[in-house]
Amino acid sequence: MADARELLNAWGDALKAVRGAAAPATDPLEKAIRRQLDFDRALVTRAMAPLSVVLDALEGTAQAMRTQSDAFEAAAAAFKQSAELLDVQAALLEKAIEALRDPAEFLRSAGGLVER
DSSP: OHHHHHHHHHHHHHHHHHHHHHHHHHHHHHHHHHHHHHHHHHHHHHHHHHHHHHHHHHHHHHHHHHHHHHHHHHHHHHHHHHHHHHHHHHHHHHHHHHHHHHHHHHHHHHTTTSOO
């Protein structure tokens, strides 16, 4: 096994030597690639900014619509209560008219005012 370790160590040393020798040639290339990546990130960020604004506006619109929906539900409940109250009042008024009509008819017929 000592021979395998020596071979691996020798291989690692050879790779380090190649990296060291290639470093002056690859540094400008690495810097160019890094600058391109930075440019690409900035470009994507700027291109997506309007979409982000639109999504924020849509989110605000959805929240406003939810608030309006809640308000309409409350108004609908109030209108329902008002309709029920008006229905009760109309029924009471009809009963009052009926109650007043019977004695009036009685008085008319008793006084001879009703035509036969």
